[in-house]
Amino acid sequence: MVEKVEKQALATAMERILKQVEPQWLKEIRIQAWQRANQLELPRVDKIAYKDWPQFITSKTIIKQQKDIDAQQQIEYQLSNYADHYSKKLAKSMQEKGLKTYTFKEAIQLVPQILKDQLIKMLKQANTKTEAYQIALMTSGWLIKVPDNVEIDEVLTILTDQASDQQTDYCNQTIVILGKNSKLKIMHEIASTPQSASPTHIGVNITLHANAQLQYIGLDQLASNFGYLKRTAHLATASQLNWQLVDLSKGNLISECTSHLIGAGSESKINVISITSQQQQHGFNTKLLNYGHHSKGEINQRGVLLDASKLVFNGIGKIYHGAHGTYANQENRLMMLSSHASGDANPILLIEENDVVAGHAASVGQIDKQQLYYLMSRGLSKAMAQKLVVTGFLSKTIDSSIDQALAQRILGKIEEKLVNG
Amino acid sequence: MSTLVIRQLHVAIVDNETKKQTEIIKGLDLTINTGETHAIMGPNGTGKSTLSQAIMGHPNYIVTSGDILVDNVSLLAKTVDERARLGLFLAMQYPVEISGITNFEFMRAAMNAQRSPKEQLSIGNFMAELQRNLKMLNMSEAMLERYLNEGFSGGEKKRNEILQMMMLRPKFAILDEIDSGLDIDALQVVAQGVNALAGPKFATLMITHYQRLLDYIKPDYVHIMMDGRIVKTGTGALAQELEQTGYAHLRDELGLDIKLVDED
Numbered sequence: 001m002v003e004k005v006e007k008q009a010l011a012t013a014m015e016r017i018l019k020q021v022e023p024q025w026l027k028e029i030r031i032q033a034w035q036r037a038n039q040l041e042l043p044r045v046d047k048i049a050y051k052d053w054p055q056f057i058t059s060k061t062i063i064k065q066q067k068d069i070d071a072q073q074q075i076e077y078q079l080s081n082y083a084d085h086y087s088k089k090l091a092k093s094m095q096e097k098g099l100k101t102y103t104f105k106e107a108i109q110l111v112p113q114i115l116k117d118q119l120i121k122m123l124k125q126a127n128t129k130t131e132a133y134q135i136a137l138m139t140s141g142w143l144i145k146v147p148d149n150v151e152i153d154e155v156l157t158i159l160t161d162q163a164s165d166q167q168t169d170y171c172n173q174t175i176v177i178l179g180k181n182s183k184l185k186i187m188h189e190i191a192s193t194p195q196s197a198s199p200t201h202i203g204v205n206i207t208l209h210a211n212a213q214l215q216y217i218g219l220d221q222l223a224s225n226f227g228y229l230k231r232t233a234h235l236a237t238a239s240q241l242n243w244q245l246v247d248l249s250k251g252n253l254i255s256e257c258t259s260h261l262i263g264a265g266s267e268s269k270i271n272v273i274s275i276t277s278q279q280q281q282h283g284f285n286t287k288l289l290n291y292g293h294h295s296k297g298e299i300n301q302r303g304v305l306l307d308a309s310k311l312v313f314n315g316i317g318k319i320y321h322g323a324h325g326t327y328a329n330q331e332n333r334l335m336m337l338s339s340h341a342s343g344d345a346n347p348i349l350l351i352e353e354n355d356v357v358a359g360h361a362a363s364v365g366q367i368d369k370q371q372l373y374y375l376m377s378r379g380l381s382k383a384m385a386q387k388l389v390v391t392g393f394l395s396k397t398i399d400s401s402i403d404q405a406l407a408q409r410i411l412g413k414i415e416e417k418l419v420n421g
Numbered sequence: 422m423s424t425l426v427i428r429q430l431h432v433a434i435v436d437n438e439t440k441k442q443t444e445i446i447k448g449l450d451l452t453i454n455t456g457e458t459h460a461i462m463g464p465n466g467t468g469k470s471t472l473s474q475a476i477m478g479h480p481n482y483i484v485t486s487g488d489i490l491v492d493n494v495s496l497l498a499k500t501v502d503e504r505a506r507l508g509l510f511l512a513m514q515y516p517v518e519i520s521g522i523t524n525f526e527f528m529r530a531a532m533n534a535q536r537s538p539k540e541q542l543s544i545g546n547f548m549a550e551l552q553r554n555l556k557m558l559n560m561s562e563a564m565l566e567r568y569l570n571e572g573f574s575g576g577e578k579k580r581n582e583i584l585q586m587m588m589l590r591p592k593f594a595i596l597d598e599i600d601s602g603l604d605i606d607a608l609q610v611v612a613q614g615v616n617a618l619a620g621p622k623f624a625t626l627m628i629t630h631y632q633r634l635l636d637y638i639k640p641d642y643v644h645i646m647m648d649g650r651i652v653k654t655g656t657g658a659l660a661q662e663l664e665q666t667g668y669a670h671l672r673d674e675l676g677l678d679i680k681l682v683d684e685d
């Protein structure tokens with residue numbers, strides 16, 4: 001499906017990357033990934049026909065040359081990655097406790113074995129063209145490692161920022177490894193500065209060892225015409241992962257998030273919030289795969305559609321043979337604020353065991369007129385009433401365990417997107 | 422003094438599916454001045470709630486003729502929120518539940534909506550006012566952190582309506598069956614809340630089925646509504662009389678040709 005021009009652009013990018021000074025093992029992984037990519041298909045995202053969108057080609061058109069990332073001014077990111085430029089301002093307490101962070105280039109130098117193992121594992125698991133290209137073409141990212149038995153209470157903030165002046169597509173990978181009984185919270189902001197037309201490919205790969213606990217917040221504010229986000233986690237025994245994904249991107253987007261509940265008693269929650277406006281099309285594949293017995297998974301997706309946008313929530317749950325006593329539940333809800341918008345909430349459940357609890361709920365509806373009337377009857381303008389009802393609807397999907405200040409920041413961003421589109 | 426005038430009002434309700442209009446209010450006149458307390462009583466399905474919703478401007482209720490005016494200004498072209506900001510308040514028979522918005526957040530937004538951007542309430546003043554009113558209504562602060570009316574018991578919803586009224590201090594408060602679902606003690610508490618607002622700048626229009634509410638909130642006028650009109654107006658004594666004789670008796674006495682819901 002990839003057009004000829006795209007193929008040509010990709011080949012050029014690959015050639016350039018292979019000319020970089022890099023260890024042989026990495027070049028080999030890249031070449032293998034490249035070969036896999038050429039055999040694999042694009043990811044299947046039900047109800048959204050995205051396969052003809054330009055996804056790989058480097059476009060030199062820049063939509064807007066304006067530095068609009070207020071984020072950097074407000075927050076001192078502990079890890080930031082602006083194009084190929086990295087900056088690190090780890091809190092002292094984090095360093096003292098033994099949190100390790102490496103840029104992609106540092107990881108190649110300092111922890112080649114860990115990086116290599118990860119990439120080989122990721123390549124083995126890659127079953128779509130896009131994933132394989134991401135590995136072949138990655139040029140930036142972070143490797144974050146928490147040693148066994150280390151609990152970090154502060155939030156680690158990460159900024160992944162695409163730069164439009166890059167001639168290549170942006171392929172970034174963040175790898176997170178939590179040792180046994182360890183604990184971490186991550187706030188990962190993904191943005192584009194200045195606004196760029198180049199496609200963005202971002203991967204997040206998480207490994208949780210036994211009893212590890214991670215809270216991952218992803219605040220996505222891409223401005224590229226096309227963004228592909230692939231987040232994957234593997235959970236060992238009794239580990240816990242809460243994903244909180246907030247999609248406020250401005251272009252088209254495919255977002256995939258998967259928790260592999262491998263260990264017995266592992267638990268994962270995936271909360272997704274998305275707002276689409278104008279002509280945007282966003283498709284989500286949100287997956288919970290229960291392998292381990294007594295594992296527990298929950299998907300909660302809520303979206304709001306404005307203008308002529310399109311939003312699809314696919315919620316995919318699979319309980320594998322042998323996963324006794326598991327729990328899998330999902331809720332996918334969409335609120336349409338425009339009659340020109342189109343949305344789909346699409347739960348898919350596949351169950352291979354009997355002694356499990358699994359359920360799903362889905363709804364696609366308009367804003368409740370009685371609720372608007374009630375609020376307006378107390379003097380609130382229609383716009384204000386609508387804002388309250390909509391943010392109320394979305395905020396039910398913000399995990400209550402999230403730090404208050406962060407939750408406020410997320411709500412502020414949500415309101416901004418609702419107002420500005 | 423402010424005056425709410427309802428003049429020869431006709432209201433139809435539109436069926437959402439068939440779009441068919443049915444006339445419910447059929448030529449109703451009523452004048453309420455601030456400083457006065459009015460009560461409306463009448464059989465089920467007579468149009469009492471319809472009247473209150475039409476005054477507030479609910480989009481499903483269409484005023485087909487007549488007018489509703491506050492101080493000689495017609496409300497008909499005004500939006501619901503404009504009417505509220507002019508001083509109208511409707512405690513609804515069935516308050517709506519809204520998930521995801523806390524009672525606190527909502528009340529603060531409503532209070533500030535009445536005020537210009539420069540005069541927004543400080544959180545301190547707001548809290549002080551809120552706590553005073555909560556206390557009068559025997560409500561716990563925990564109710565503020567809950568989502569708006571979500572999972573509230575029938576009586577809690579009614580108290581919450583009165584709390585909003587006390588915070589917003591309207592000129593004209595329409596209380597649609599504020600007494601239904603309240604236990605005996607709660608009835609007194611709610612009445613206290615309403616009476617606390619009484620004064621020359623405040624008028625109440627209570628819709629009720631029970632004479633007992635009128636023991637606690639003393640009306641100056643009692644109106645009996647049947648088939649979309651006010652058929653008789655009197656004082657508190659009229660309500661007591663009616664309790665004895667019933668609506669059918671009154672209808673026959675007035676020689677009206679109306680079928681009541683509970684007749685066969």
Ligand SMILES: Nc1ncnc2c1ncn2[C@@H]1O[C@H](COP(=O)(O)OP(=O)(O)OP(=O)(O)O)[C@@H](O)[C@H]1O
Nearest residue numbers: 434436445463464465466467468469470471472481
């Ligand atoms: N949304 C609606 N759709 C259809 N019919 C309606 C609607 N609202 C009101 N009606 C009808 O209008 C008539 C008057 O209703 P209304 O609720 O005003 O009565 P009421 O006097 O308040 O009765 P009650 O004492 O039972 O509260 C009733 O026959 C009712 O069924």
Ligand SMILES: [Mg+2]
Nearest residue numbers: 469470471514
């Ligand atoms: Mg009624």
